[in-house]
Structure formats: structure tokens, C-alpha cells
Amino acid sequence: MEAWKNLFVPNPVLWALKDEGFMSPTTIQALSIPHAIRDRLDIVGAAETGSGKTLAFCVPILHHVLNVQTVQDALIEQTHSLQDTQKYISQNETDSDSNIDILQPEFNPEEDWGDSDNSDEENNSDEIDDSDDVDNDDVDSGVDNGSDEDGDYDNPPTEEDIEELGENEVGCVRVVHNIVLDPTPQTVNTDKPLIGLILEPTRELAIQVKNHLLKAAKYINVKIATVVGGMAPQKQRRILSQCPEIIIATPGRLWELLQEGDQHLIKIPSVKVLVVDEADRMVEKGHFEELTKLFEFMKDNHEARLKRQTLVFSATLTMIHKGPSRKMKKKKKALIPDDKLDLLMYQIGIKDKKKIVDLTTKTGTAENLTEARINCPKDEKDLYLYYFRRQYPGRTLVFANSKDCLRRLVSIFTELGCKPLSLHADMHQKQRLKNLEKFSASNDGFLLASDVAARGLDIPNVQHVIHYQVPRTIENYVHRSGRTARATKEGLSVMLISQDDVRNYRKIISTLNRDEELPVFPVEYQYIPTLKSQLRLALEIDKLHHRFMKVKRQNDWFSKAAEEMEIDIKDEKLLVDIGDNEEQRQHAKKLVNMRADLLQALKQPLAPRTFSGKYPTKMGKLVTLHDAGKY
Numbered sequence: 001m002e003a004w005k006n007l008f009v010p011n012p013v014l015w016a017l018k019d020e021g022f023m024s025p026t027t028i029q030a031l032s033i034p035h036a037i038r039d040r041l042d043i044v045g046a047a048e049t050g051s052g053k054t055l056a057f058c059v060p061i062l063h064h065v066l067n068v069q070t071v072q073d074a075l076i077e078q079t080h081s082l083q084d085t086q087k088y089i090s091q092n093e094t095d096s097d098s099n100i101d102i103l104q105p106e107f108n109p110e111e112d113w114g115d116s117d118n119s120d121e122e123n124n125s126d127e128i129d130d131s132d133d134v135d136n137d138d139v140d141s142g143v144d145n146g147s148d149e150d151g152d153y154d155n156p157p158t159e160e161d162i163e164e165l166g167e168n169e170v171g172c173v174r175v176v177h178n179i180v181l182d183p184t185p186q187t188v189n190t191d192k193p194l195i196g197l198i199l200e201p202t203r204e205l206a207i208q209v210k211n212h213l214l215k216a217a218k219y220i221n222v223k224i225a226t227v228v229g230g231m232a233p234q235k236q237r238r239i240l241s242q243c244p245e246i247i248i249a250t251p252g253r254l255w256e257l258l259q260e261g262d263q264h265l266i267k268i269p270s271v272k273v274l275v276v277d278e279a280d281r282m283v284e285k286g287h288f289e290e291l292t293k294l295f296e297f298m299k300d301n302h303e304a305r306l307k308r309q310t311l312v313f314s315a316t317l318t319m320i321h322k323g324p325s326r327k328m329k330k331k332k333k334a335l336i337p338d339d340k341l342d343l344l345m346y347q348i349g350i351k352d353k354k355k356i357v358d359l360t361t362k363t364g365t366a367e368n369l370t371e372a373r374i375n376c377p378k379d380e381k382d383l384y385l386y387y388f389r390r391q392y393p394g395r396t397l398v399f400a401n402s403k404d405c406l407r408r409l410v411s412i413f414t415e416l417g418c419k420p421l422s423l424h425a426d427m428h429q430k431q432r433l434k435n436l437e438k439f440s441a442s443n444d445g446f447l448l449a450s451d452v453a454a455r456g457l458d459i460p461n462v463q464h465v466i467h468y469q470v471p472r473t474i475e476n477y478v479h480r481s482g483r484t485a486r487a488t489k490e491g492l493s494v495m496l497i498s499q500d501d502v503r504n505y506r507k508i509i510s511t512l513n514r515d516e517e518l519p520v521f522p523v524e525y526q527y528i529p530t531l532k533s534q535l536r537l538a539l540e541i542d543k544l545h546h547r548f549m550k551v552k553r554q555n556d557w558f559s560k561a562a563e564e565m566e567i568d569i570k571d572e573k574l575l576v577d578i579g580d581n582e583e584q585r586q587h588a589k590k591l592v593n594m595r596a597d598l599l600q601a602l603k604q605p606l607a608p609r610t611f612s613g614k615y616p617t618k619m620g621k622l623v624t625l626h627d628a629g630k631y
């Protein structure tokens with residue numbers, strides 16, 4: 001753990017990292033953490049997907065939490081000694097000689113500072129546990145009883161900490177020459193500061209980061225909450241009323257609760273650390289309106305802004321996606337990476353005192369990623385996806401550009417027995433999380449997703465990423481592909497390219513400065529006819545199934561409407577409208593028979609793979625096809 005110590009990582013975090021088996025920092029962690037902790041600089045960090053950027057911002061936040069807690073402990077101790085002195089003074093009636101100005105003898109530090117954290121948590125544990133929300137451990141699970149009660153951390157509080165705490169965070173206590181004065185004890189409350197705010201572009205990512213942070217905070221007494229859309233706001237309001245020190249949020253819900261005047265969220269301008277993860281996406285024009293408003297709201301408090309540390313990270317901070325050529329021509333000058341970074345830093349309010357750590361690789365994608373393509377007609381993409389699925393088992397994530405396309409694929413691949421899961425923005429949040437969980441739990445998981453899953457998700461051991469359609473931007477290509485080949489793992493990314501995709505494909509290749517085309521994925525064509533006939537049958541079944549369901553839905557609708565209007569459903573006219581039930585029975589029978597045929601066809605094993613060719617990767621190493629399926 002020596003390497004971590006040199007980065008000024010506090011001991012309680014070190015213990016947790018050790019438990020996680022993170023024996024040494026990754027490059028982005030090693031190059032950014034000391035500047036954040038020791039130098040208190042704003043950090044702008046760009047590094048490849050899966051390189052550990054999450055911990056690079058989590059560790060500095062926890063450092064701040066520990067610092068604040070140490071300061072609070074010191075204040076309690078001072079208050080205790082002040083009370084002892086007061087007792088002594090009143091007993092000896094010699095207060096005229098004292099140089100300590102005691103304003104309110106009733107001040108009770110136990111009530112205001114002491115163990116409110118823990119007792120709060122226990123008293124409210126039923127509130128947190130009773131709901132069946134997926135998110136039901138948002139706050140309490142992040143709290144440990146603080147094994148480091150003596151406050152003996154690596155970095156003792158500085159003068160600045162004490163000043164900041166006195167003015168901004170406690171509000172009712174002033175620290176003058178190390179003596180605690182309490183001018184307005186009647187306003188002392190159990191209110192706790194908001195220390196860290198992490199902004200994420202998607203709900204799944206916010207929840208994932210919370211879990212990551214909880215692991216790193218295993219030995220720290222800290223409350224961490226997520227504030228995201230798609231979950232009950234009432235519960236989030238309740239959680240916020242417990243004043244979690246760290247909030248991880250998506251901008252929409254955060255802004256909504258802030259506008260309601262949430263008492264904890266109004267402290268946002270004086271937050272000590274602000275993290276904008278996936279920053280280039282967050283500030284993208286027209287993406288998060290609420291974020292702009294939030295930044296405006298934070299700017300109001302100029303003094304706090306100067307004290308605040310801002311950390312921004314992404315794998316694509318310096319990548320520029322080229323717009324449509326017509327637009328580009330109109331512009332006098334094309335955007336260059338430095339412009340993008342400057343604009344982003346301006347939008348977020350990065351201070352001049354900053355450290356930029358740009359580890360973006362020349363190829364743009366992760367080192368351990370093998371990239372390939374399959375060229376095919378648009379109407380054969382299903383076939384090649386099916387081919388890949390059958391020939392290359394393993395956790396596979398497929399990206400498509402539209403929700404309609406995803407729905408269609410889910411339907412067909414369900415018929416083909418591939419057990420697909422889906423993930424897109426139109427789904428209910430609980431279902432989204434459930435599907436992610438199922439996907440992560442199955443070694444052979446098959447997830448069909450929109451770009452909502454492209455950024456940040458750290459699903460263990462995703463072996464393959466398939467781009468059913470070529471993504472529209474370079475950033476999306478890098479992030480989608482980055483769901484595999486994470487940390488030290490290998491991974492394979494394959495693009496299905498039809499005529500429609502050529503333009504986007506060319507843009508990606510040129511932006512990534514690739515000298516060569518991506519290698520062609522070697523398809524074993526001898527299997528194609530068998531797979532084609534299975535797919536054809538599945539498509540027929542799917543079509544019939546949809547027709548059947550449509551009539552059934554209509555039928556149900558008519559029955560319901562008829563009932564509501566007190567019309568007898570046996571009415572001849574209605575029966576004519578909804579069609580003949582016997583016909584539906586026949587319909588259903590046909591479906592059952594066709595499914596039985598398909599099931600039989602699917603049992604037919606494909607001939608063992610005979611291909612033993614190799615194809616080069618961008619890394620120059622050779623990967624056999626057999627290996628490619630077993631990453």
C-alpha cells in the first residue's frame with residue numbers, strides 16, 4: 001500500500017482500499033489525487049475508460065469529509081474544556097479574571113455536535129428500510145461507526161478548515177484564537193454540512209458511484225445519498241432531511257428538489273467539493289438545462305466558490321466530434337481539443353489554480369480493447385448479430401441507436417431463445433436496475449441497450465460490445481466500447497456496418513486518427529444458412545405474435561369499454577368488430593406449433609468451429625478467433 005501513502009490518502013481510506021484489493025493506484029489516480037489532496041487544486045482529468053477515474057475523485061472527497069470531522073471533533077473537545085472552565089469559574093467565583101468570554105451557559109455540545117449522527121441513523125432506520133424502493137439503502141448503508149474516533153488521520157485540519165467551518169457550515173459557532181464562542185446558541189441545530197456533491201449523467205451511474213464510494217468509505221462515518229429521477233421523491237426528501245454529507249445526483253431531480261427549497265440542498269453553493277463526472281456529456285448543449293441553472297445558482301456565492309474544489313473527469317474530455325459537414329463549413333474555424341476543454345472549464349467554473357491530467361491515448365480507446373467490424377447489408381444485421389451471439393458466448397452488450405430498434409431486437413432474440421435483457425430511457429427505473437443486475441449476474445448475459453448505458457457503467461467482465469448501428473459521435477463509440485476491456489481485462493468491440501453507417505464509421509476512424517481501417521471480423525460463413533433459416537422462422541413468429549397481441553388488446557379494450565358502458569359484449573355488432581374468437585384460437589395454435597418447430601431447429605448444433613485464422617488488432621498483437629470468444 002506504500003504507493004497510496006505517497007498520494008496523501010488518509011488511513012481509513014487506505015484500509016478500505018486494501019480490503020478491496022486495490023494495492024496500488026492506477027495512473028490517473030496517481031497523477032491526480034496528490035494535487036487534489038495536498039495542493040487543493042481543481043482537477044481536470046481525462047483518461048481511458050475503465051482506468052479508475054471514479055476513485056480519483058472519491059478519495060479527495062473522503063479526505064475532505066475526514067478533515068471536517070476532525071475539525072468538528074476538535075471543536076467538541078474545545079467546547080468540553082470550555083464548559084469545564086466555566087464550571088470551575090462559577091465554582092470559584094473568579095470569572096472577572098478569566099479571558100474566556102462565555103456567552104451562553106446552556107449550550108449543550110452533546111445535543112448539538114455529539115453522537116447525533118449515529119442516534120439519528122438508528123432512530124430513523126425504519127424509515128430507510130421500510131420502502132421497497134430499489135434504492136432503499138441510500139443513506140444508512142454508508143454509515144459506519146467511525147472507527148477512527150480519535151481523529152488521528154494523516155492530514156490534520158488546517159487553520160483554513162477551522163475558519164471555513166466556523167463561518168459556513170456550522171453557522172452558530174465562531175472560532176477565535178482557538179476558543180469557541182457561541183453567540184447565538186438558540187440557533188444551534190443538528191444541521192450538518194454538505195461536503196461533497198457529485199453530478200452524474202444517468203441514474204444507474206449515480207447509484208454505481210454511490211456503491212463505489214461506500215466501499216471506499218467503509219471505515220468512515222459518513223452519510224451518502226443519491227438524488228436521482230425515476231425514484232420516489234418523498235423518500236429522497238426524507239433522506240435529505242438527515243443531512244447526508246455527500247450527495248450523488250442527476251441534475252434534473254436535484255434541481256427539482258432544490259427549487260422546492262430543500263434545506264440541505266440550499267447549502268450547495270458552499271459545498272467543499274464539486275465533482276462533475278462525464279463532464280463533456282454533462283455540459284453538452286441542450287443536454288442538461290438544469291445543470292446550467294445549478295451552476296448559476298452556485299456562482300452567486302462568490303466567496304464559497306473560491307473555497308470550493310472542483311473535480312471534473314471523463315474519458316473523452318479532449319475529443320471533438322465532428323458535426324455535419326454543412327455546419328462545419330459555415331464555421332470559420334473548426335473546434336480543436338483545447339477549445340473544448342477551455343469551454344468546459346469555463347462552463348463549470350474551474351479556477352485558474354488547477355491541474356489538468358490528460359492521459360487520453362492516441363487511439364482513444366482502452367489499451368486492452370480489440371476492435372473489429374462486420375460489413376453487411378442493413379437487413380442482415382439481425383443475422384450477423386445472431387451469428388455472433390451463437391458463436392461467441394459470454395457477457396455481451398449490444399448498443400442500438402433507437403428504442404424502436406431495441407424493442408424489435410428484444411422481441412426477435414427472445415423468440416430465438418437468447419434471453420435478451422433491455423435497457424433504455426423509456427423503461428421504468430426499477431426495471432432498468434433489475435435488468436442491469438440480472439445482466440451482471442449472468443456469465444452469458446445478453447443486454448440490448450441504448451446509449452443510456454454507454455457511459456461509466458462498470459459491469460464486471462463484459463466480454464463483447466456490439467454496435468448494432470455505428471454510434472453517431474466519436475464519444476459514444478469510445479464510451480460504448482469502454483464497457484468492455486476495463487481495468488486489466490481484455491475485451492472485444494465489433495461494429496456492424498451497413499451502407500447507412502459508412503459516414504459515421506469514417507468520421508470515427510478519422511477522429512481517432514487511425515491510419516488503417518478496423519480489421520474485419522472473420523465470420524464463419526458455413527454456419528450462416530442454418531442461422532438464417534432459424535432467424536426467418538423467428539421473424540415469422542414475431543410477426544404473428546404481434547398481430548395476435550394486437551387483436552387481443554383490441555378485444556380486451558372492447559370488452560372493458562363495453563363493460564363500462566354497460567353494453568352486452570355479446571352484442572352482434574361488437575363481435576363483428578373484434579373478429580371471430582375461433583380465428584384467434586387458430587391463430588394461437590399456429591403460434592404454438594411454429595414455436596415448437598423453432599425450438600426443434602434451435603437444438604440443431606452448429607458444426608464445431610474450424611476457423612483457426614488470426615486477425616491483427618490495433619495493438620499489433622494477434623488474436624485467434626477461438627480466443628476472441630473467451631476473453
Ligand SMILES: Nc1ncnc2c1ncn2[C@@H]1O[C@H](COP(=O)(O)OP(=O)(O)OP(=O)(O)O)[C@@H](O)[C@H]1O
Binds near residue numbers: 482
Ligand atoms: N487502484 C485500483 N486497482 C485495481 N482496480 C481498480 C483501481 N481503481 C479502480 N479499479 C477498478 O477499475 C474498474 C474501473 O474503474 P472506474 O469505473 O472508476 O473507471 P472509469 O475510468 O471511471 O471508467 P469510465 O470512463 O468508463 O467511467 C472498477 O471495477 C474499479 O473497481
